Amino acid sequence: MLNGKIIKGIGGFYYVDTENGLYECRARGIFRKQKVTPLVGDRVSISVVDEETKKGVVEEIDKRDTELIRPPIANVDKALIVFAIKNPNPNLSLLDRFIVLAEKENLEIVIIFTKADLDEEDNLEELKRIYESTGYKVIPVSNKTKLNIDRIKDELRENVVVFAGPSGVGKSSLLNEIDSKFELQTGEVSEKIKRGKHTTRHAELLKLECGGMVADTPGFSSLTLDDIQETELKEYFIEFEDFDDCKFGSRCIHENEPSCSVKEAVESGEISKERYDSYIQLLREIRQGKRRY
Known part of the structure; x- marks a missing residue:
């Protein structure tokens, strides 16, 4: 059997990335009986049905380290929470909401503040005071000056990550700086979203040049705290x-x-x-x- 990772799942087909290439797989019926649904990000073992057409069957699913519900992805290592220093100004209450949701899923958290070149009031020092003293890694970046782009690549390398943050803070621009081929993929994702509210959205992991993988979803798609108890x-x-x-x-x-x-x-x-x-x-x-x- 071949070992690999599910990088996309759609319509009952699972696309498994292995050392021998990408295989289109069905899952064994036993998973349905066990009420187990393979997820993007699952580490799996497959049997090859047809090497020429790259067809296979998912035979085993390894134990998951983490499992996100929204988006449905397994074995995510990190949440990169992205806010801008300015334009728009950071909403710390919203930032803390993202942190709570990532902590609930037991993810490693890295806080990224974009547009560092606009920090004329030196707001970064105050933000670092709040979050570094809490224990989180804080990285200011600037696409304009290329500040800390290499540090972000280091955070991504060999990890599966989700990017989370409000619109307008520069998540897509940052990804384009990190990976030269990501711009096209971002456009493709946008087209998927435009197809209408009844279209099924599927999670997908995209390989990065630096060696990591990023979910094509914009991080946590729901920011409700429905699953968190008052005492929790x-x-x-x-x-x-x-x-x-x-x-x-x-x-x-x-x-x-x-x-x-x-x-x-x-x-x-x-x-x-x-x-x-x-x-x-x-x-x-x-x-x-x-x-x-």
Whole structure:
């Protein structure tokens, strides 16, 4: 059998990238009986049915390290969360929402701030203060000056990544800088999206020249917090972990409780007030059952 990775799945066919090339495969019926659906990103073993036409059968699916629901991709290594320093100005509440969703899926997170050449007010230092002190890697980039493009390539190399972020921050432009052939593929993806709301969208992994793979979806397609419980949210604000000696112990949700070590850390500056404010906003949103996209 051949080992490979599913890079596209559509209409019951799975396209598996192997050392011997790309094979169009069906999945064994046993998966349906086991209620297992192969996903893009799955590491699989296939049997070859016809070498000349590159046809095969998915025989085995390895255990998944991660599994995203929206987009449906397995074994993603990193989320590259992309915001602009300016035009548009970064919405930190929205950025923290992306972080929470990536933390929930146990992804490595890298925060990228584009348009660094426009940072005349030196806002980057404040953003780095907030997020580097939290524990995240922060990389400013500029397509205009080529700042840190090589660093982004290093983050991508040998990894499967999703790019996430609002429109207008330069995700597509950054990908075009990273990979000279990606511009055409981005156009193809755009055409798929334009086909209408009833068209089935399929996830796909695209190979990059630097050795990594990127999902052709724009990261997390839904930003709802429907699957996160009120008592669970604090787990995805990783800086809270260092302050676990609250009066009410693990039952403390760090909102109105007395003798809360997290609130005390906010007061002392050990936890960013901006991050804590985002936490409270998201906590109340979950409680009220709001839906935001």
